Every structure is written in structure tokens, then in C-alpha cells.
Amino acid sequence: MHEVIWHGRGGQGVVIAAQILAESAYLQGFKGVTSAPTFGPERRGAPLTASTRISDAPIRTFSQIERADIAVVLDPSLFGIVDILGSLKPGGLLLINTPQKADEVEIQGCFSIATLDAAAVAIRFHLLKEGAPMVNTPMLGVLSKASGLVSLDHLEKGLKWKLSGGAAATNIAALRAAYEETSIRKG
Amino acid sequence: MSNVQIMTGNSAAAWGAKLCKVQVVSAYPITPSTSVTETIANWVERGELKAEYVRVESEHSVMTVCISASTVGARVFTSTSSHGLLYMHEQLHWAAGSRLPIVLACVNRGVGAPWSIFNDQQDSIAQRDTGWIQIYCRDNQEIIDTVIQAYRIAEQVYCPVMVCYDGFVLSHTMMPVEIPDAEAVCRFLPPYKPHTILSPEDPRNINPVIFPWQRRDAEGVLRDGYMDMRWKLQHALEGSRDVVVKTCRDYAELFGRDHGGMLWTYKTDDAEVLLAGMGSIATEATMAADLLREGGIRAGVVGIRVYRPFPREEVREAFRNIPAIVVFEKNISYGYEGALCADIKAALYGAGIQTPVHNYIAGLGGRDVKASELAEATRSSLAAIAAGKKEQQTWLNCVTE
Numbered sequence: 001m002h003e004v005i006w007h008g009r010g011g012q013g014v015v016i017a018a019q020i021l022a023e024s025a026y027l028q029g030f031k032g033v034t035s036a037p038t039f040g041p042e043r044r045g046a047p048l049t050a051s052t053r054i055s056d057a058p059i060r061t062f063s064q065i066e067r068a069d070i071a072v073v074l075d076p077s078l079f080g081i082v083d084i085l086g087s088l089k090p091g092g093l094l095l096i097n098t099p100q101k102a103d104e105v106e107i108q109g110c111f112s113i114a115t116l117d118a119a120a121v122a123i124r125f126h127l128l129k130e131g132a133p134m135v136n137t138p139m140l141g142v143l144s145k146a147s148g149l150v151s152l153d154h155l156e157k158g159l160k161w162k163l164s165g166g167a168a169a170t171n172i173a174a175l176r177a178a179y180e181e182t183s184i185r186k187g
Numbered sequence: 188m189s190n191v192q193i194m195t196g197n198s199a200a201a202w203g204a205k206l207c208k209v210q211v212v213s214a215y216p217i218t219p220s221t222s223v224t225e226t227i228a229n230w231v232e233r234g235e236l237k238a239e240y241v242r243v244e245s246e247h248s249v250m251t252v253c254i255s256a257s258t259v260g261a262r263v264f265t266s267t268s269s270h271g272l273l274y275m276h277e278q279l280h281w282a283a284g285s286r287l288p289i290v291l292a293c294v295n296r297g298v299g300a301p302w303s304i305f306n307d308q309q310d311s312i313a314q315r316d317t318g319w320i321q322i323y324c325r326d327n328q329e330i331i332d333t334v335i336q337a338y339r340i341a342e343q344v345y346c347p348v349m350v351c352y353d354g355f356v357l358s359h360t361m362m363p364v365e366i367p368d369a370e371a372v373c374r375f376l377p378p379y380k381p382h383t384i385l386s387p388e389d390p391r392n393i394n395p396v397i398f399p400w401q402r403r404d405a406e407g408v409l410r411d412g413y414m415d416m417r418w419k420l421q422h423a424l425e426g427s428r429d430v431v432v433k434t435c436r437d438y439a440e441l442f443g444r445d446h447g448g449m450l451w452t453y454k455t456d457d458a459e460v461l462l463a464g465m466g467s468i469a470t471e472a473t474m475a476a477d478l479l480r481e482g483g484i485r486a487g488v489v490g491i492r493v494y495r496p497f498p499r500e501e502v503r504e505a506f507r508n509i510p511a512i513v514v515f516e517k518n519i520s521y522g523y524e525g526a527l528c529a530d531i532k533a534a535l536y537g538a539g540i541q542t543p544v545h546n547y548i549a550g551l552g553g554r555d556v557k558a559s560e561l562a563e564a565t566r567s568s569l570a571a572i573a574a575g576k577k578e579q580q581t582w583l584n585c586v587t588e
Contacts, residue, residue: 019361023193026363033193036360058363060326060470062356063557 001032001055002149003065005087008074011044011129013136016162017072018050021140024150024158025054032059047082054149070147073097074118074135085109091187095142097135102185112187114146116178125174137171141178152179190366196357199327199364200266200292200350201226203334205236206372207290209264211256213241213249215271218304219354220294223266246271250278250289257287258393260381262338265289268354269296269310276314279347283318283420285394286382288341288348290334291319295466295517296354297552305553306354307517308466312526314349318420320427321494323465324352327364329446335372336434342379343434344427346420351494353467353517355553367442375441424496431493449498451490452505454480458487460511460569462561465491465527468515468550474558479565486565497530503538506531511572512544513565515556515583519548524580543572549583560584 004021008014015037022035032055038048051065067089073096078084085107088094092111097118105113122133137159144152155175160168194202200223204212212231214224230236239261241252246267253263267275272293282289293311297303311321320340324330330352337348352358385393401412411419432448439445453473455461460479462472469490479486489505491498506512516525523529528546535542545568550556564583571579 019193022361026191026193031363034360034362035193036355061474061558062353062360062467063471064555066557 001053001059002070003068004052004054004070004072004143005065005068006050006052006072006074007078007082007084007087008048008136009044009078010042010046010048011132012074013129013134014048014074015050017074017136017140018052020137020155020158020162021052021143021150022054023161024154025052027157027161028150028154030054030056032057034059034062036062047078049087068092070095070143070149072139072143074139079107093147095139095146097139102183105185110187112146112185114142114182114184116142116182118142118178121174121178121181125170125177127170127174137174138178141175142182145179145182146184152176190368191363192366193361194327194364195222195359195361196324196327196330196352197222197294197359198226199331200294200334200352201230202364202366203331204264204290204292205230206331206367206369207262207264207335207338207376208373209236209238210261211239211241211252211263212265213243213252213256213263214265214267215243215246215249217246217268217271219296219306219358220266220268220271220292222358223292223294227264246274247278250275250282253289253291254278254282254285254287257282257289258285258381258383258385260379260384262379263289264291266292266294268294269298272310272314273298276317279314279317279319281394282347284416286345286420286423288338288345288379290337290341291347291349292330292334293349293351294354294358295351303552304354306356307551307553308351308353309518309551311349311351312518312520315495315526318346318424319495320346320348320424320431322348322350322492323494324350324357325451325467325470325490327357327360327362328444330357331364331366332438332442332444332446335367335376336438338379339376339434340427340430342377343430344423345382346423346427351466356467365444371441375438428493428496428498447490447492449493449501450505451492453488453490455487455489455505457485458509459485460513460565461487461489461506461509462513462515462565463489463491463527463531464515465494466517468517468556471556471558472515472561475561475565478558478562482562484566484569491527494527494530497534499534499537502531502534503540506535506542507538507540509542511569512542513547513568514544515547515549515561515564517550519551543577545572545579545581547581547583548585554584556583
């Protein structure tokens with residue numbers, strides 16, 4: 001079973017990203033997928049997490065993820081506020097929305113890192129909500145490139161399943177650009 | 188062709204109601220159940236579901252609307268949680284006493300004080316003695332299928348059914364759910380035939396003050412007293428187990444999914460210890476059983492699906508030759524023990540089964556319950572049972588000093 005934890009802030013599309021990943025994984029043939037928000041009240045701007053579980057067999061666990069295989073950080077300002085590294089398994093994969101290249105990131109530890117200036121990609125493709133860049137779709141591209149868990153092709157199918165025609169086309173374009181521009185540092 | 192969508196437990200419950208073509212829906216929003224009826228309200232507004240959506244000022248009025256609509260012959264649905272369900276309490280008795288086949292999705296949540304919006308099953312367990320059938324679901328597929336089954340059961344035995352599932356844990360977690368074919372659901376579920384129809388053309392007085400004794404009505408017919416009517420409700424609930432089992436079997440034949448009737452089992456055949464529970468904690472227990480088996484302990488799981496009527500015979504059968512039983516549950520009957528544990532022990536008593544039963548109170552107010560913790564608890568109970576401790580109550584993961 002693969003466990004993914006998403007770190008972001010209320011309003012950044014964290015929960016939707018977790019859902020689209022689950023749906024795309026299902027379309028790719030994984031029989032067991034779940035996605036869940038942090039259980040409880042949600043507030044715009046407050047730190048929150050969402051999770052996605054992906055497995056070949058139907059999933060029979062609904063408890064909170066202790067240590068994920070992949071941690072996705074939509075908002076780098078959360079480092080120092082939330083124990084992001086503590087949510088990741090040793091040898092796991094850390095994906096960060098940041099203008100820095102993976103080699104420039106100063107975080108050290110026993111894990112691989114992939115980065116993307118997801119905000120810049122979102123702005124380039126006009127993925128904006130109330131003026132703020134929606135970095136969730138670009139980060140799905142980073143996840144696909146760095147982990148290979150769910151293919152770009154199936155993420156595109158997942159986006160088409162979830163979104164209407166026009167929105168799907170823009171998101172798919174941003175997804176592809178994100179995939180190409182991802183930088184990776186093997187741990 | 189199968190129609191699978193990745194959806195929350197709340198969407199699954201709403202879809203179940205839609206496929207049953209419910210005619211009247213009334214609800215008052217409360218976390219975590221809100222999105223069930225929010226979804227339905229959208230469908231009604233867009234004309235995708237031909238139903239009357241009645242907005243009221245409280246859950247007490249919600250159940251009053253359900254009772255009135257069901258009495259005049261409509262198929263009705265509602266959903267609530269926690270304090271909403273408690274606020275309905277008086278009308279829950281009234282619905283059961285009137286023998287109305289109302290279906291309510293109870294999205295299980297803890298009860299204040301202090302406030303908690305998070306999951307446990309204290310809310311529905313507190314309604315145990317209202318005369319409603321209670322079914323607990325283990326995943327979102329079971330929720331949609333059980334809502335559909337609930338109408339067939341309710342309308343056959345004329346008892347209301349509460350379809351219970353864990354708040355947030357299932358209500359807000361998305362997973363693959365196959366949406367049954369709408370026409371097949373119509374074939375499975377015959378139209379609702381009310382036992383009494385209240386209409387202006389045929390005026391009648393329903394549920395007037397009744398006396399302790401039997402007496403003749405205006406036409407000279409000898410009518411039941413209060414107690415005779417109570418016995419009929421008890422008899423109907425006891426008798427509904429056959430309907431539950433047949434409904435589940437017929438559903439499996441038509442849709443290919445068998446959720447187990449009164450209870451379900453997991454790896455019980457060669458088991459040396461059985462974990463028991465209701466709802467998502469029982470699903471988690473199947474993972475714990477796998478962990479225990481990896482460590483050389485032959486563990487299995489019994490998931491109690493229908494809590495009222497209680498599966499007395501099925502429980503005896505499932506636990507007959509087992510050396511140890513561990514019950515995990517998200518409720519507490521204050522001053523005694525977990526409600527499920529007490530009921531299981533009572534059922535075993537009648538069959539002379541002397542197996543040690545250990546009780547774990549877990550996950551109250553949304554405290555996370557992990558499979559590894561259930562496995563560890565089971566190991567510690569097995570050690571205590573080997574040392575001769577026949578019963579034990581433990582609050583899992585809780586400060587108890």
C-alpha cells in the first residue's frame with residue numbers, strides 16, 4: 001500500500017488534489033484507493049492535511065496515516081510550523097512547491113526530494129482562484145514524475161473525470177508542464 | 188456495465204436514497220451528516236429527484252415531518268448525527284410505535300458535553316431502545332447497498348431502520364463505490380404500501396390515548412391495549428431477522444454483493460481468538476487479524492452488522508468454539524461496559540458458552556484507532572486470558588489515572 005500525505009492551507013485545493021490522485025490511481029487499475037481530508041473543521045489559510053491511500057487490493061484501514069511514503073508540500077511556509085519531515089517514512093519522497101531546484105533545498109535527511117515552482121506554473125496557465133495560484137494540479141505532475149506511482153496519462157484521465165471541459169484542458173496543460181519542469185534529488 | 192465512482196460515505200447514502208426514489212426528505216444540517224441531505228437538496232432543486240424537500244427548524248420537527256409523510260403514504264428519508272439524533276429521540280419512539288418504515292442515515296458522532304464533532308457511536312447506541320432496526324456499515328459500498336436494503340426491510344416489517352456509519356472515518360473518506368443500476372433497484376424494491384392511509388376521504392384518528400387493557404372500538408371490534416401493541420413491535424423486530432437475511436441474499440443475487448445479513452466473518456474458520464466490533468472499527472480489526480496471523484496468532488473477526496434486532500443465534504454460532512473473544516467498540520454504557528460486549532455476553536449465556544470476553548472501549552470522540560493497536564490489545568488480552576482473567580474492560584489509548 002502506498003500512502004501519500006498532502007500538506008497545505010485551507011483554500012489551496014489540498015483535498016481536491018488528494019481526490020484526483022485517488023481517482024487517477026483507480027483509473028490506472030489500483031483496486032483500493034481512499035482519499036480523506038483531515039477530519040474536522042476547516043478554515044481558509046489554516047494548515048491542514050489530506051491523505052491518499054493507493055493499493056492493489058481494496059483498502060481496509062481508515063486510520064490516520066502515521067508515516068507516508070510520499071509527502072507533498074503545497075505551501076513551503078509550513079516548514080517549521082508543521083512537522084512535515086515527521087510525517088514521512090525514512091527513504092520516502094518529499095515533494096515541495098518552491099522556486100528552488102531540488103539540489104538547492106537545504107533540508108537534509110534520508111529521503112528523496114523533488115521540487116517545482118508550482119506557483120509560477122499555475123500563474124502561467126492561469127490556474128488562479130480569487131487571485132491566488134492553484135498549485136495542486138502542478139504538484140500532481142511533480143508526484144507523477146518523481147514517484148512514477150500514477151502515470152501522467154492517468155492523471156490526465158483523472159482530471160477529465162473530475163473537471164469540466166475548459167478547466168480540464170488548462171489543468172492538463174499545467175500538469176504536463178509541471179511534469180517536464182520537475183527537478184529531482186535522489187536520497 | 189458497472190458504474191463505479193470514488194465517493195464519500197455521505198454521497199453513498201444520498202445515492203442510496205435517490206435510487207429508492209424517496210418522495211419526502213426533511214433534514215436539519217449537523218456535522219458530519221450535512222452533505223447527505225445537501226446533496227439530495229441539490230438533486231431536488233435541479234429536478235433530478237422528484238421529491239418534496241421540507242426545511243424545518245429542528246431535528247425534532249424533521250422526524251415529525253417524516254412521520255406525517257410516511258403516514259400519508261410517502262417513502263421518506265432523513266439523515267442526522269449526534270445531538271440532532273438525540274433531539275429526535277421522542278419522535279424516534281413515535282415513528283417506531285406507529286410502525287412507519289422511515290429510513291434514517293445516522294452518521295455516527297460523539298455526544299457532548301464537552302462538544303465534539305468527531306466520531307464514535309454513542310449517539311445511535313443511546314437510541315438502542317426506541318424500536319428502530321439498527322444496521323452498522325463497514326465501508327461506503329455497504330452504505331449505498333444498505334440504504335436500498337433498508338427500505339425493503341422497513342416496508343416489509345413496518346419498522347423504521349437506522350443505517351449507521353462512522354462520521355468522518357467513512358462519511359468524509361472517498362473510496363470506490365459501485366452505483367447500482369436504477370432499474371434493477373426498482374425491480375428489487377417494490378412500491379411502498381402503507382399499513383394505514385390517512386387521507387381526507389377516509390378520516391381516522393391515529394394513535395389516540397390508549398388504555399392498559401383491550402377494549403372494543405366504535406364498531407365493536409376488540410382492540411389491543413398498549414402492552415399488546417408493544418409486544419407486536421417487539422415481535423416485529425425479532426421477526427425482522429429473517430427478512431434482513433433474505434433481503435441481503437436477494438440483493439447479493441441481483442447485484443453480486445453480499446454484506447452478510449445479520450453479521451459477517453473474516454478468517455474465523457481456524458481462529459483461536461475472535462475480534463468483534465461494529466462499523467469501521469471492525470474493518471480495521473480485519474487488518475489487525477492479518478497482523479496477528481503474521482505473528483503466529485490465528486485471529487479472525489466477527490462484524491456485527493445488525494445490532495437491533497440483536498443476532499442472538501448468529502453470535503452463538505460464530506463464537507461457539509472459540510477460546511477467546513475481544514470486543515472493540517466506540518461507545519460506553521456508563522456504569523457498566525460497552526453495549527455490544529454486554530449483549531454478546533448475554534447471548535452466549537443462554538447457550539452455556541463460558542468463553543472469556545474482554546472489552547475495549549476505543550476511539551471515543553474521534554480518537555484514532557490503528558490496526559496495530561487493536562492487534563497489540565488482542566495480544567495483551569490473550570496473555571491475561573491465559574493467566575485466568577475471564578473478563579476485563581480497557582480504555583484503549585486513554586489516560587486512566
